[in-house]
Amino acid sequence: MVKKHFGDIGLLFLLQTVFFGLIMVFLIVEKIVLVLSVIFGTIFISFLIVKLKPVNQFLQSLFNKYKKVALCWGVLFILVLPLLLHESPYLIHMLFMAGLYAVLAIGLDFQVGSTHLVNFATAADYGIGAYTAALLAVNFGWSFWVLLPLSGLAAALFGFLLGLPTMKTKTYYLSLVTIAVGLIIYLLLNNLSWTGGPNGIAGIPLPSIGGFSFGSVLNIFGLELPFQANFYYLILAILLVEFIVARRLYNSLIGLSWNAIRDDEIAAQCQGINVTSSKIMAFYTNAFFDGLAGAIYAFSVGFISPENFAFMLSVIVITMVIIGGMGNTTGVIFGATIMTLIPEKFQVVQSYRLWLFAIVILVMLLVRPKGLFPQKIRQYS
Amino acid sequence: MENNFILQTRNLTIHFGGLCAVDSLNFKVRSGEIRGLIGPNGSGKTTFFNIISGIYKPQEGEVWFNGKNITGKRAFEITRKGIARTFQNNRLFWQLSILDNVMLGMYSHQHARLFDVLLRYGKIRKELKDNAEKAVEILSYFSPELSDLHSRLVSDLSQGDRRRVEICRALASDPKLLLLDEPSAGMSPEETEKLMDDIGKVTEKYPDLSIIIIEHDMMVIERIAQQVIVFNYGKKIAEGSYSEVVTNPEVLEAYLGEELEDAES
Numbered sequence: 001m002v003k004k005h006f007g008d009i010g011l012l013f014l015l016q017t018v019f020f021g022l023i024m025v026f027l028i029v030e031k032i033v034l035v036l037s038v039i040f041g042t043i044f045i046s047f048l049i050v051k052l053k054p055v056n057q058f059l060q061s062l063f064n065k066y067k068k069v070a071l072c073w074g075v076l077f078i079l080v081l082p083l084l085l086h087e088s089p090y091l092i093h094m095l096f097m098a099g100l101y102a103v104l105a106i107g108l109d110f111q112v113g114s115t116h117l118v119n120f121a122t123a124a125d126y127g128i129g130a131y132t133a134a135l136l137a138v139n140f141g142w143s144f145w146v147l148l149p150l151s152g153l154a155a156a157l158f159g160f161l162l163g164l165p166t167m168k169t170k171t172y173y174l175s176l177v178t179i180a181v182g183l184i185i186y187l188l189l190n191n192l193s194w195t196g197g198p199n200g201i202a203g204i205p206l207p208s209i210g211g212f213s214f215g216s217v218l219n220i221f222g223l224e225l226p227f228q229a230n231f232y233y234l235i236l237a238i239l240l241v242e243f244i245v246a247r248r249l250y251n252s253l254i255g256l257s258w259n260a261i262r263d264d265e266i267a268a269q270c271q272g273i274n275v276t277s278s279k280i281m282a283f284y285t286n287a288f289f290d291g292l293a294g295a296i297y298a299f300s301v302g303f304i305s306p307e308n309f310a311f312m313l314s315v316i317v318i319t320m321v322i323i324g325g326m327g328n329t330t331g332v333i334f335g336a337t338i339m340t341l342i343p344e345k346f347q348v349v350q351s352y353r354l355w356l357f358a359i360v361i362l363v364m365l366l367v368r369p370k371g372l373f374p375q376k377i378r379q380y381s
Numbered sequence: 382m383e384n385n386f387i388l389q390t391r392n393l394t395i396h397f398g399g400l401c402a403v404d405s406l407n408f409k410v411r412s413g414e415i416r417g418l419i420g421p422n423g424s425g426k427t428t429f430f431n432i433i434s435g436i437y438k439p440q441e442g443e444v445w446f447n448g449k450n451i452t453g454k455r456a457f458e459i460t461r462k463g464i465a466r467t468f469q470n471n472r473l474f475w476q477l478s479i480l481d482n483v484m485l486g487m488y489s490h491q492h493a494r495l496f497d498v499l500l501r502y503g504k505i506r507k508e509l510k511d512n513a514e515k516a517v518e519i520l521s522y523f524s525p526e527l528s529d530l531h532s533r534l535v536s537d538l539s540q541g542d543r544r545r546v547e548i549c550r551a552l553a554s555d556p557k558l559l560l561l562d563e564p565s566a567g568m569s570p571e572e573t574e575k576l577m578d579d580i581g582k583v584t585e586k587y588p589d590l591s592i593i594i595i596e597h598d599m600m601v602i603e604r605i606a607q608q609v610i611v612f613n614y615g616k617k618i619a620e621g622s623y624s625e626v627v628t629n630p631e632v633l634e635a636y637l638g639e640e641l642e643d644a645e646s
Contacts, residue, residue, distance in 0.1 A: 251506070251509065252502075253485075254498055256481060260474050260477070260485050262476070263473075263475050263476050264473070264475075266456075266472060269456035269460070270434055270466055271457075271488045272457050272460040272461045272488045273485075273488055274457045275457070285495075375476070377532055378481060379532070380480065380510055380513035
């Protein structure tokens with residue numbers, strides 16, 4: 001019996017390590033051919049795993065049995081990544097950006113995934129968070145740690161105000177209103193004098209904690225990690241908090257009421273759900289996390305301009321939710337990660353980014369509209 | 382308004398454009414009564430339910446429920462006061478499980494405060510667990526198979542089971558008044574038999590619950606309803622026991638008129 005346990009755990013360990021190895025190869029390798037082969041190889045293997053029932057079931061039962069072990073090993077890998085990549089600050093920065101987009105995507109999932117409110121104003125929430133942090137830091141010298149929650153609250157207030165006029169609208173018209181508002185915010189940022197106009201805001205200082213500046217090198221186990229690692233760990237912490245919040249919302253009457261509104265708004269009203277206030281709650285909980293991400297972004301790059309908060313960003317985040325899985329937090333993190341890393345790897349694609357995202361959205365909506373990882377059925381022990 | 386009636390409407394009127402769908406309706410139901418509501422298609426029965434449950438606002442008249450004026454109140458407020466309903470075309474939450482659907486019926490008594498969910502999650506988790514147990518209990522009272530399969534999606538169920546889940550969801554809110562809108566729609570004769578048994582179980586378990594049931598299947602009305610009301614063109618044209626109403630000449634004309642029209646077209 002014990003032998004079987006060890007054997008199974010060993011197998012799980014091995015499979016995960018191979019997977020992590022693939023990830024490392026994908027990150028480090030630079031020749032396009034190799035990157036492409038890793039991607040297609042992974043797609044092919046995943047396809048096989050999904051289609052071959054016995055393999056599929058075996059893997060699922062393996063992971064379910066030793067969930068804690070798998071989780072620990074996965075978390076360890078994520079924590080240790082910067083150490084493995086300590087010679088590539090650019091890669092660590094890319095992972096930081098993936099984490100940032102994951103924060104945006106999980107928030108958007110509250111609206112798009114759970115409630116089917118297709119909100120195109122993510123860039124606006126994000127921008128308001130970033131500008132709140134930047135303006136108060138540069139003009140009044142406020143500390144990052146005060147500005148972080150403040151930016152979240154500022155964006156949440158904006159989200160709440162954005163939600164109000166959309167309550168009279170349905171589906172497509174709601175999306176139109178959010179597109180319009182996103183555009184208005186962009187124009188305001190670009191044209192108001194005190195936002196710096198098209199030149200944006202520069203000179204945002206680096207955060208520091210107890211004398212340690214985020215701009216300095218991080219020393220762990222004798223290894224010197226580039227300063228980007230500091231921001232990587234920061235975004236991981238925020239992701240953890242957001243993940244817990246998302247799970248709690250999901251496994252509660254709030255998440256249930258969002259799903260009910262998605263499935264049948266009239267029936268939802270007749271269960272005692274105040275549909276209007278539930279929808280607005282989806283707006284401001286999403287916006288809060290976008291605001292947090294905005295503040296972190298501003299402090300990580302030191303300079304922001306309206307171009308960072310254009311409509312394209314909202315489209316990108318929606319794509320991540322569509323790919324990853326509507327209503328599945330882990331799926332959404334996965335969607336955010338691959339949609340950040342893949343375009344980065346294929347720098348040639350940069351000019352065709354719009355094409356890439358459009359094609360991906362079309363394919364996903366046609367082939368698998370619920371995303372790669374569909375919503376899980378709630379379990380009550 | 383008199384207090385021994387759980388539901389009372391006075392001069393209730395609603396127009397849609399030029400059409401008067403419900404016309405100066407006076408309607409009374411006592412606690413524990415089971416009322417049948419019949420009438421030809423388009424006579425305003427479902428519209429009447431929609432006004433009572435708060436989906437439509439009447440232009441004239443009043444609705445009183447449990448001693449309080451609920452005219453014009455919004456649907457979620459009315460549900461929280463104790464009116465539950467099912468829908469003709471079965472409005473279940475299709476992408477959720479059977480258990481989730483029934484648990485949502487309990488929303489009116491608990492809502493969900495963001496503060497609690499974020500910071501007092503232990504309490505929320507316990508509440509959910511208790512709710513889940515209650516929901517399973519309600520389901521198993523009607524069908525042990527359903528309660529065993531409670532993690533299945535409702536979209537996988539037969540019409541009879543779907544209706545059963547809808548009724549369980551309505552009962553989960555512990556209502557004082559239950560509105561059933563054509564529950565036997567889309568059912569085979571066997572399923573309709575089971576439905577009548579289920580409604581019998583409802584009255585057994587909840588003797589104080591008032592029920593108004595819209596039906597086209599007269600067998601159901603005959604067996605279930607204590608008093609029957611007949612609508613035609615938004616007006617009440619007859620009221621009484623089933624046998625009285627079924628032999629009423631005005632009622633026969635209302636239905637025959639509909640059959641003649643169908644035959645002519």
